[in-house]
Amino acid sequence: MLIGELAARTGLSRDAIRFYERNGLVTGGRLPSGYRDFAPETVPWLLYVRTAQTLGFSLAEIARHGDELRDAPDQAEALSALLAEKIRVIDARMAELAALRAELAARVGTGCPLRAVEAVSP
Amino acid sequence: MLIGELAARTGLSRDAIRFYERNGLVTGGRLPSGYRDFAPETVPWLLYVRTAQTLGFSLAEIARHGDELRDAPDQAEALSALLAEKIRVIDARMAELAALRAELAARVGTGCPLRAVEAVSP
DNA sequence: CTAAACAGTGGAGTACGGTCCAAGGTCAAG
DNA sequence: CTTGACCTTGGACCGTACTCCACTGTTTAG
Numbered sequence: 001m002l003i004g005e006l007a008a009r010t011g012l013s014r015d016a017i018r019f020y021e022r023n024g025l026v027t028g029g030r031l032p033s034g035y036r037d038f039a040p041e042t043v044p045w046l047l048y049v050r051t052a053q054t055l056g057f058s059l060a061e062i063a064r065h066g067d068e069l070r071d072a073p074d075q076a077e078a079l080s081a082l083l084a085e086k087i088r089v090i091d092a093r094m095a096e097l098a099a100l101r102a103e104l105a106a107r108v109g110t111g112c113p114l115r116a117v118e119a120v121s122p
Numbered sequence: 123m124l125i126g127e128l129a130a131r132t133g134l135s136r137d138a139i140r141f142y143e144r145n146g147l148v149t150g151g152r153l154p155s156g157y158r159d160f161a162p163e164t165v166p167w168l169l170y171v172r173t174a175q176t177l178g179f180s181l182a183e184i185a186r187h188g189d190e191l192r193d194a195p196d197q198a199e200a201l202s203a204l205l206a207e208k209i210r211v212i213d214a215r216m217a218e219l220a221a222l223r224a225e226l227a228a229r230v231g232t233g234c235p236l237r238a239v240e241a242v243s244p
Numbered sequence: 245c246t247a248a249a250c251a252g253t254g255g256a257g258t259a260c261g262g263t264c265c266a267a268g269g270t271c272a273a274g
Numbered sequence: 275c276t277t278g279a280c281c282t283t284g285g286a287c288c289g290t291a292c293t294c295c296a297c298t299g300t301t302t303a304g
Binding site: 002003004014018031033034035036 | 249250251252253
C-alpha cells in the first residue's frame with residue numbers, strides 16, 4: 001500500500017505518516033522505485049496510535065510500547081501486560097477526572113465557594 | 123506577594139508565571155520598584171490553572187474562561203455555567219476512556235484478537 | 245510521448261508551553 | 275558602601291507534533 005492510500009484509510013496526512021516513520025512509529029518496506037510500501041495491518045496500527053494518543057500517550061511512549069511488544073519473547077503475554085498497564089493508566093486518569101468533576105460539581109450553583117477561583121481571575 | 127514567593131507557593135517557576143502573565147492568565151500589580159506584586163488569591167487561581175491544564179484545557183482556553191468570568195454580568199452564574207461545561211467535557215473524556223478501557227480489557231488474556239494491534243507494530 | 249498524479253527528500257515554519265541566560269535594577273543586612 | 279538575594283527585560287532555545295514547500299523522481303493514462 002502506498003502512502004497516499006494509507007493516509008486516506010487512516011485519516012492521517014502523508015506528512016504525518018512520514019513523520020511517524022522517522023520517529024519509529026511505523027515501518028514500511030520500499031518498492032524498487034523508492035516508494036514506501038505499507039502492510040495492510042498498518043491501518044489498524046495507526047488507528048490504534050491515534051487512540052493511544054488521545055489517551056494522552058506521547059508518540060515516544062507509543063513507539064516504545066510498540067518496540068517492547070516487538071521484542072518480547074512472548075508477544076501475547078507482553079501485549080496483555082501492556083494493555084493491563086494502559087488500563088491502570090486509564091483508571092488513574094478517570095479517577096482524577098472524577099475527583100475534579102466532584103469538586104466542580106460541588107461548586108456549581110453555590111454563589112460563594114467559588115471565590116477561590118473567581119476572585120483572582122486574570 | 124513577590125513572584126518568588128508565588129512561585130514557591132504554587133510550585134511553578136518564576137519564568138512560567140511571567141509567561142502566564144504575558145498570556146493573560148495572571149495579572150499582578152507593580153511595586154514602585156517595578157517588581158510584580160501578586161494578590162494572595164493568585165495562589166489558588168494558579169493551582170486551578172494547573173488543574174484545568176491537566177484536564178486538557180489549553181492555557182488560551184483557561185485564559186478565555188477567566189476573561190469570560192471577569193466580564194460576566196452575573197459572575198456566580200457565569201462560573202456555574204463554566205463549571206457545568208467543564209463537567210460535560212470531563213464526562214465526555216471519561217466516556218472515551220471507558221470505551222477504550224473496555225476495548226483493551228476485552229483483548230487482555232486473549233492470544234488472538236490482539237492481532238490487529240500486534241501484527242503491525244513498528 | 246507527454247501530462248497528471250503520485251512519490252521522494254530536505255529544510256523551514258508553526259503553535260504550545262515553557263526553560264535558560266545575560267545584562268542590569270532594587271533592597272535589606274552587615 | 276558593598277554583598278547577596280531578589281527582581282526586571284529581551285531574546286535565544288527546547289521538545290512535541292506536526293505542516294508546508296520546493297525541487298526532483300516514478301507511474302499511469304491517453
